[in-house]
Amino acid sequence: MRPELGQATHAVRTGQHQFVDDQHSEALALTSSYTFDDAFDAAEKFAQRRPGNVYVRFTNPTVRAFEERIASMEGARDAVATGSGMGAYIAVSLALLEQGDHVLLAEGVFGTTTTLYRGYMRKFGVSTTVVDVRDNEAWSAAVRPTTKMILVESPTNPLMRVADIGFLSRLAREHDLFLVVDNTLCTPVFQLPHTMGADLVIHSAGKYIDGQGRCGGGVVTGDEDLIAEVRGVLRTVGPSLSPFNAWIFLKGLETLPIRMRAHDERAAEIYAWLSQRDDLDAVHFTGSPDHPQVELVARQQTGHGGLVSFEIAGGRREAWTFVDNLRLVSNTTNIGDTKSMITHPGTTTHGRLPDEAKLAAGIKPNLVRLSVGLEDPADLLADLHQALAKSQIRKLAG
Numbered sequence: 017m018r019p020e021l022g023q024a025t026h027a028v029r030t031g032q033h034q035f036v037d038d039q040h041s042e043a044l045a046l047t048s049s050y051t052f053d054d055a056f057d058a059a060e061k062f063a064q065r066r067p068g069n070v071y072v073r074f075t076n077p078t079v080r081a082f083e084e085r086i087a088s089m090e091g092a093r094d095a096v097a098t099g100s101g102m103g104a105y106i107a108v109s110l111a112l113l114e115q116g117d118h119v120l121l122a123e124g125v126f127g128t129t130t131t132l133y134r135g136y137m138r139k140f141g142v143s144t145t146v147v148d149v150r151d152n153e154a155w156s157a158a159v160r161p162t163t164k165m166i167l168v169e170s171p172t173n174p175l176m177r178v179a180d181i182g183f184l185s186r187l188a189r190e191h192d193l194f195l196v197v198d199n200t201l202c203t204p205v206f207q208l209p210h211t212m213g214a215d216l217v218i219h220s221a222g223k224y225i226d227g228q229g230r231c232g233g234g235v236v237t238g239d240e241d242l243i244a245e246v247r248g249v250l251r252t253v254g255p256s257l258s259p260f261n262a263w264i265f266l267k268g269l270e271t272l273p274i275r276m277r278a279h280d281e282r283a284a285e286i287y288a289w290l291s292q293r294d295d296l297d298a299v300h301f302t303g304s305p306d307h308p309q310v311e312l313v314a315r316q317q318t319g320h321g322g323l324v325s326f327e328i329a330g331g332r333r334e335a336w337t338f339v340d341n342l343r344l345v346s347n348t349t350n351i352g353d354t355k356s357m358i359t360h361p362g363t364t365t366h367g368r369l370p371d372e373a374k375l376a377a378g379i380k381p382n383l384v385r386l387s388v389g390l391e392d393p394a395d396l397l398a399d400l401h402q403a404l405a406k407s408q409i410r411k412l413a414g
């Protein structure tokens with residue numbers, strides 16, 4: 017890797033290996049196994065005494081190219097790709113945690129992440145305390161002698177609350193904990209958690225990294241030693257990334273810097289329009305000048321991406337009426353696509369959380385999440401306008 021290169025150059029050039037004659041665009045190595053020079057070569061590679069590919073569950077040249085590229089963009093020394101974002105979480109957890117350990121988890125993270133730690137990890141003797149992501153005193157107070165890991169999304173999805181990553185990294189150092197930051201929403205284009213002290217950075221790669229809603233996948237970046245431990249889990253447990261998906265992500269990274277700026281510009285325009293409306297109770301966007309953590313946002317992020325969530329006057333009925341009447345914006349639960357998408361988190365992404373946990377995390381029945389795509393903003397505004405009008409007619413009709 018060449019740290020002197022700029023991020024947009026890494027996005028296009030890093031991880032380019034010539035394994036097909038004279039190829040210019042990165043090749044897709046669709047192979048699950050690799051031939052060995054002789055029996056000794058196979059034994060040495062299996063024992064990891066000699067570098068080289070062994071089997072697709074551990075390595076593949078296209079997957080490796082994606083890992084190198086995203087690691088360089090995150091400013092990390094290494095990366096390991098996984099079959100999904102949740103695959104990244106389970107691989108990190110199996111690598112770093114053991115029975116009796118305690119995890120501090122930010123409140124309001126993606127619902128399935130909460131289900132993983134409060135549900136499945138508990139079955140294996142790992143306990144979790146959920147902490148308000150914005151409250152540094154609460155983070156300090158929640159540390160126990162058995163705490164091993166702090167896990168945050170920043171900003172959180174969908175409420176756009178922000179963790180003080182520098183503070184959490186100091187707390188982690190003080191107590192010898194691992195700090196893991198989910199950077200799916202900002203991507204390395206707008207936020208570099210490793211530079212603020214994060215040990216590991218996680219992505220759901222099917223979001224902005226893909227950018228066109230085609231494939232699922234995940235990735236973890238960090239120092240070689242920690243990444244080797246996570247890769248060891250993949251070798252044994254198996255949530256590895258398919259080479260085809262890795263190729264899509266590798267090519268997706270090439271346009272990530274320009275796409276993120278385009279999402280950001282459109283989201284700012286939509287936010288400005290939404291914030292003037294009187295049929296919304298609240299609008300959440302890290303680019304808002306009224307964001308309650310505006311100074312922290314400015315310190316940590318150089319942009320905001322495409323996520324804006326808002327609370328529609330009324331309740332679940334008005335939110336659903338709004339969703340059902342959108343004509344251009346798709347009703348789907350993904351984020352980071354070129355196509356704008358609407359989600360009702362309370363009954364989808366966060367639907368499995370108990371009602372108290374939803375309310376504590378601010379997932380109200382009238383909350384909707386908009387992932388602003390790359391359509392003409394005027395067309396999006398017209399669609400939002402007509403669907404909001406219908407939801408308010410429904411409200412008046414009682």
Ligand SMILES: Cc1ncc(COP(=O)(O)O)c(C=O)c1O
Pocket residue numbers: 100101102103126169173198200201219220221222232233234
């Ligand atoms: C911020 C964030 N992290 C992790 C995940 C999980 O990733 P995946 O769906 O790829 O398993 C999601 C999914 O929506 C997400 O939004």
